Amino acid sequence: MPIHSTIHITYYDRLARGAASARAGLLGLVAMIALFSVAAPAQADMRLLMFEEPGCVWCARWNEDVGGEYPVTPEGRLAPLTRLQLRDPLPEDVDLVSRPRYTPTFVVLRDGEEVGRIEGYPGEDFFWGLLGRILERETPNG
Numbered sequence: 001m002p003i004h005s006t007i008h009i010t011y012y013d014r015l016a017r018g019a020a021s022a023r024a025g026l027l028g029l030v031a032m033i034a035l036f037s038v039a040a041p042a043q044a045d046m047r048l049l050m051f052e053e054p055g056c057v058w059c060a061r062w063n064e065d066v067g068g069e070y071p072v073t074p075e076g077r078l079a080p081l082t083r084l085q086l087r088d089p090l091p092e093d094v095d096l097v098s099r100p101r102y103t104p105t106f107v108v109l110r111d112g113e114e115v116g117r118i119e120g121y122p123g124e125d126f127f128w129g130l131l132g133r134i135l136e137r138e139t140p141n142g
Contacts, residue, residue, distance in 0.1 A: 046079040056103040
């Protein structure tokens, strides 16, 4: 037996109903916008930190393999790259589980807090796979 659903659409003539109905409709619209604004989750601030140091052969390899294309990839748009020197002080808005010891070390931040890390550069395919797993786990729509 088929199930039928009915949608009723009622059109109001605001001029006929007067200014009071128009104000009530406007207030209802404002209330709906406010409700949906509050219910929508805020986009988290994602960043990818790359810790490097002069003379790092694997950092240079990452730069050749990935560095040029990273900013225009979906991953690069979701988690823009910030480069830091290994021995430099950390920015105040960065909270890491531990200080990196090796270069390159890639740290994914969500709202300034570490949520994932890749130590070393095992090659382009591994890098994209590992980064993809971290970002998939940390983004609401995976």
